[in-house]
Amino acid sequence: xxxxxxxxxxxGATLAEMKIELLDFLDTRIExxxxxxxxxxxxxxxxxxxxxxxALLLGTAYLLFTLAVVSLVVVxxxxxxxxxxxxxxxxxxxxxxxxxxxxxxxxxxxxxETFLPQRTIEVLKGDKIWIEAEVRNHV
Numbered sequence: 656x657x658x659x660x661x662x663x664x665x666x667g668a669t670l671a672e673m674k675i676e677l678l679d680f681l682d683t684r685i686e687x688x689x690x691x692x693x694x695x696x697x698x699x700x701x702x703x704x705x706x707x708x709x710a711l712l713l714g715t716a717y718l719l720f721t722l723a724v725v726s727l728v729v730v731x732x733x734x735x736x737x738x739x740x741x742x743x744x745x746x747x748x749x750x751x752x753x754x755x756x757x758x759x760x761x762x763x764x765x766x767x768e769t770f771l772p773q774r775t776i777e778v779l780k781g782d783k784i785w786i787e788a789e790v791r792n793h794v
Contacts, residue, residue, distance in 0.1 A: 684779060691772045721746060 725742045732738035 684775065687778060688772055688775045691775055
């Protein structure tokens, strides 16, 4: 037997060490994901009240603006007894067209963007490449 080698370890010890390293690796990646999600959560918590206030004020402005536009269209049908009906119909149709266009562009934008934690995914891809390289070097 070769007794000159002092640094020979058993397979069990090697597997135990690999298990510990894998758990440390997973803990690090999970912490990275949690940190990234916490950062995004803080941003959303700060932006939500401001977004709500902005939506309320924009909604009020929209209603006032719509009434002003309807009033202008009513003037065009001054002698017609259905002038208010035509004014609301015309303005409603215009808003429907503009709203449809806005929804179309919003849908296109959401299809191109992703909400996944990009940094975590990039780190995991790098880890995968590193692990594959390590396996190739040791095999």
